[in-house]
Amino acid sequence: MATTDIHIHHDVHHHDDHGHDEHHHEGNFWTTYVFSQDHKVIAKQFLITGIFWALFGGILSVIFRLQLGFPEANLAWLKPVLGQWITPENKLDPEFYLALVTMHGTIMVFFVLTAGLSGTFSNFLIPLQIGARDMASGFLNMLSYWFFFLSSVVMLTSFFLETGPAAGGWTVYPPLSALPQAIKGSGTGMTMWLVAMALFIVSSLLGGINYITTVINMRTNGMSFTRLPLTIWAFFFTAIIGVLSFPVLFAAALLLIFDRSFGTSFYLSDIFIGGEALPHTGGSPILFQHLFWFLGHPEVYIVLLPALGISSEIIATNSRKPIFGYKAMIGSMLFIAILSFIVWAHHMFVTGMNPFLGSIFMLLTLIIAVPSAVKIFNYVTTLWKGNIRFTPGMLFSIGLVSFFLTGGITGIFLGNSAIDIQLHDTYFVVAHFHLVMGSASFFGMLAGIYHWFPKMFGRMMNDKLGYIHFWLTFVGVYLVFFPMHYIGIAGFPRRYYTWTNFETFSGFADLNMLVSVAAIVTLSAQFIFLFNFFYSMFRGRVASANPWNSTTLEWTTPRNPGHGNWPGEIPSVYRWPYDYSKPGAKDDFIPQTIPYSETPESNLPHENELIKLESSNGHGAIIVEGKH
Amino acid sequence: MMSLIIGLGVILVLVILYMIFRVANLVTIAKGEKNDRTDSSNSLNAALFIVFMVVSLGVFFWYSFEYFEDYTLPIASIHGAWTDTLFWITMAVTVIAFSIISIVMFVFIYQYRYKPERRAKFYPDNHYLELAWTIIPAIVLAVLIFTGLRAWNDITAPASEEAEVIEIIGQQFAWVTRYPGVKDNTLGGHNYKLIDAVNEFGLDLRDKNTFDDFKSLELHIPKGKEVLLKIRAKDVLHSVFLPHFRVKMDAVPGMTTQFKFVATKTTQEMRDELGNQNFNYELACTEICGRGHFSMRMPVVVDEPEAYEAWKKGQEAWLKQNPDYLKQVPEALREAAMIKSGMQKDPGAGVAEVKN
Numbered sequence: 001m002a003t004t005d006i007h008i009h010h011d012v013h014h015h016d017d018h019g020h021d022e023h024h025h026e027g028n029f030w031t032t033y034v035f036s037q038d039h040k041v042i043a044k045q046f047l048i049t050g051i052f053w054a055l056f057g058g059i060l061s062v063i064f065r066l067q068l069g070f071p072e073a074n075l076a077w078l079k080p081v082l083g084q085w086i087t088p089e090n091k092l093d094p095e096f097y098l099a100l101v102t103m104h105g106t107i108m109v110f111f112v113l114t115a116g117l118s119g120t121f122s123n124f125l126i127p128l129q130i131g132a133r134d135m136a137s138g139f140l141n142m143l144s145y146w147f148f149f150l151s152s153v154v155m156l157t158s159f160f161l162e163t164g165p166a167a168g169g170w171t172v173y174p175p176l177s178a179l180p181q182a183i184k185g186s187g188t189g190m191t192m193w194l195v196a197m198a199l200f201i202v203s204s205l206l207g208g209i210n211y212i213t214t215v216i217n218m219r220t221n222g223m224s225f226t227r228l229p230l231t232i233w234a235f236f237f238t239a240i241i242g243v244l245s246f247p248v249l250f251a252a253a254l255l256l257i258f259d260r261s262f263g264t265s266f267y268l269s270d271i272f273i274g275g276e277a278l279p280h281t282g283g284s285p286i287l288f289q290h291l292f293w294f295l296g297h298p299e300v301y302i303v304l305l306p307a308l309g310i311s312s313e314i315i316a317t318n319s320r321k322p323i324f325g326y327k328a329m330i331g332s333m334l335f336i337a338i339l340s341f342i343v344w345a346h347h348m349f350v351t352g353m354n355p356f357l358g359s360i361f362m363l364l365t366l367i368i369a370v371p372s373a374v375k376i377f378n379y380v381t382t383l384w385k386g387n388i389r390f391t392p393g394m395l396f397s398i399g400l401v402s403f404f405l406t407g408g409i410t411g412i413f414l415g416n417s418a419i420d421i422q423l424h425d426t427y428f429v430v431a432h433f434h435l436v437m438g439s440a441s442f443f444g445m446l447a448g449i450y451h452w453f454p455k456m457f458g459r460m461m462n463d464k465l466g467y468i469h470f471w472l473t474f475v476g477v478y479l480v481f482f483p484m485h486y487i488g489i490a491g492f493p494r495r496y497y498t499w500t501n502f503e504t505f506s507g508f509a510d511l512n513m514l515v516s517v518a519a520i521v522t523l524s525a526q527f528i529f530l531f532n533f534f535y536s537m538f539r540g541r542v543a544s545a546n547p548w549n550s551t552t553l554e555w556t557t558p559r560n561p562g563h564g565n566w567p568g569e570i571p572s573v574y575r576w577p578y579d580y581s582k583p584g585a586k587d588d589f590i591p592q593t594i595p596y597s598e599t600p601e602s603n604l605p606h607e608n609e610l611i612k613l614e615s616s617n618g619h620g621a622i623i624v625e626g627k628h
Numbered sequence: 629m630m631s632l633i634i635g636l637g638v639i640l641v642l643v644i645l646y647m648i649f650r651v652a653n654l655v656t657i658a659k660g661e662k663n664d665r666t667d668s669s670n671s672l673n674a675a676l677f678i679v680f681m682v683v684s685l686g687v688f689f690w691y692s693f694e695y696f697e698d699y700t701l702p703i704a705s706i707h708g709a710w711t712d713t714l715f716w717i718t719m720a721v722t723v724i725a726f727s728i729i730s731i732v733m734f735v736f737i738y739q740y741r742y743k744p745e746r747r748a749k750f751y752p753d754n755h756y757l758e759l760a761w762t763i764i765p766a767i768v769l770a771v772l773i774f775t776g777l778r779a780w781n782d783i784t785a786p787a788s789e790e791a792e793v794i795e796i797i798g799q800q801f802a803w804v805t806r807y808p809g810v811k812d813n814t815l816g817g818h819n820y821k822l823i824d825a826v827n828e829f830g831l832d833l834r835d836k837n838t839f840d841d842f843k844s845l846e847l848h849i850p851k852g853k854e855v856l857l858k859i860r861a862k863d864v865l866h867s868v869f870l871p872h873f874r875v876k877m878d879a880v881p882g883m884t885t886q887f888k889f890v891a892t893k894t895t896q897e898m899r900d901e902l903g904n905q906n907f908n909y910e911l912a913c914t915e916i917c918g919r920g921h922f923s924m925r926m927p928v929v930v931d932e933p934e935a936y937e938a939w940k941k942g943q944e945a946w947l948k949q950n951p952d953y954l955k956q957v958p959e960a961l962r963e964a965a966m967i968k969s970g971m972q973k974d975p976g977a978g979v980a981e982v983k984n
Contacts (some may be wrong), residue, residue, distance in 0.1 A: 070630060073630050094922070176864040182864050183919060268882075270876075277821045319748060320747075325758050350877050352877065359777050359780055362780065363773055377761045378758075381751070385748060385751065386736075386740045387747060388737060390673035390674065390741070405730065409725065411855055412769070412772065413715065415777040416773070418711045418714055418780040418783060422715070465645075467673060482813050486692075489869035490700070490701060493912055493914040498922055501923050504872070504912070505912075528645055536629055578752065581747050581748035
């Protein structure tokens, strides 16, 4: 704590010198906007890159939805873009279809919902909400973005290969992903996929270590762990999960690289392909699945927890109520974080894994439903007797809770290994994870953008456009993914180019068409958002310092916080972040920076006792901190 | 043409929305400074949530009941009936929970929309409430887990000794089955290094059990008898999926996986039940395996046990179909191989017995 204090005072003087015009940083364009070490700029870099990838991944999905919804359609008009991937019959090439599915998954899970979500909001909000000048290491933070950028470049480049990008599914199960003979995408495309992922893991680890360090060491005076907003708790757990699980993916990828390029047999055994028997023996494809899902399942929560944290914050603010069960929310996130490491094999019930292992993992998987249910109940109770303002951020947060409920509940089917036999790898699974993790997290990201846009760019986004965007997307997402439950119960396997070869799967052309149309409309609706985003950045209504009447620290900074966030001293914190509509208080929110001594009319009995520990200059708060 | 219409539609929607945006913006400016708290759209959004809830739940229940026959597959195995029962029990429990939570949430959203005169209730926690909704889901889940576990343990338990063993092999992009043959009823050994264009099983012909094994491109199953599928893959991962029998298991290169089940309805019985004389059981691949993943279909036929035995007797042994491979059979076993594979008349059961 002492070192932090010295650092802070140093910074204060530093900023007093420049304090009056925060826009004029020392340094040129390159150090300010490109190789910046300011967490806010890095956050925006992650955001813009994430938006690019979201659009890219979305377009990929619409292309393969065209194939699934309109199998007879003439796709010659895509030839200028896709070239040889459109067959002479003007159809999508079946192998490119698989590449599209693969890259859609990879991009959305890693580049959008991991880097775009955690990268943006952890970077932006951690220093602002805990009261820090910047991240623990601005330099590592910058590296984190640029490794991600490099990874993005490599991944994007793989689309321009003649053999195409990786096409073995986003889970890249060997032997398919290990053998170029098996599918074209497993040639150079797969090599680039692995290189991109290795770079991505480096980026993710650099970011994660920074987030953890910052949250532990750089909280301002009085910001004890029990006064952290739930966003910070969520980012903190997310970073810990990431740091513990991404290295395992790295190991899995490394062994796959060895198998592919150096003739080892970690995952390969007894293979006869392309007219010859390969020399590999003794490897196990199941080993890869264990390693992959050891990251892959925590990854679901890496994607989801930040979104849940963001929505907790937004729902509390806009319901004008404290989040219900603050400690239960932290507890359930902690429980989810721990359990996320011991449920991975529920992705593997019917892959040939020992069935006894299946029963253990079924038990653990269904336990994880309990903290998830607690979270939903807590959200609903937070809404109860609130005074709800439907800002676009709030709408998207409600949408998130709805998706989390709808998609979460189907997890109870899939986590049950006996039921999973039929549902595994069908559209039921596709519906499940797109709702519970894809759409819910995506809505968390959008909610966060709408909510913190005023802090990011000093202007408001247009809320009417936000409403239209929300309703089109909310209804659109349900129209895309809800029908997939029926298609899945009917047994339709996923990653099928067409189902016409099977009598069993001959139906549902109508539902598939509906899904595709809804997907196109939903994607189109995102252009409303893009327009709103870039238009408002320059021409939006100028935001007030605290437009949502929120209690947390970021709203105590100037409209456009400069490098260092607060022009003067960092404010001290005296209370938890959810003092909304406190009985007796004159306004319906009390910022975290207001001491209890100034609010005798609304203090609860135990809070009155805390007044003794406060002093007017805020340094008394250190004593409070010391007692923790 | 279709894509052109879609493209034009998208552009039209965008133009319309941009116009709305411009108009709304101008109206806002004309009205003067905007109230920071809320405006009329707050109640509109609240009402839309109610509309959304009523319409979506309505459509959900209507479709689920109206088209029940379309999205449910008939069941043709013993364990399939069990897992389907579990599925529908889980469905009942979750749909009830889902409906209640959804309705409560959307009603709260509407009821507690912003009103200037009201103040939200400061209600940070209630331990009894939290305890209740931790324990109740835990109990419900525990019940579901234990019923599921019983089914799972039973389904994955070892097959009985009398089970009909059938080998099924996945490769890019077709399935092939191997039956043990009626003479020894045992699958012969194999080795992937022996695979070639003809010997697609990699049969090890030094093993006399291979002599009467036969190949089939249709999966025949007897009704009412336990069947044990021995599943192999030659090149990459595949997955055996028999939708009507609720059977799914990956085919993994380098290891044999298995799934046991009992079919309950012959193909003909299912045809009569569905009133569709063209009905056929099918086997599909459900693990991404490359370009032709979507085309890995194998026809499946369920016969009455007698018809099944007759069908098996009528099949030629693989070795008989490929007599060139006799030279891989060790000298001493060649005659036995010829007899057992049916290439040579059996000079007498007793003699064959001794030779074996």
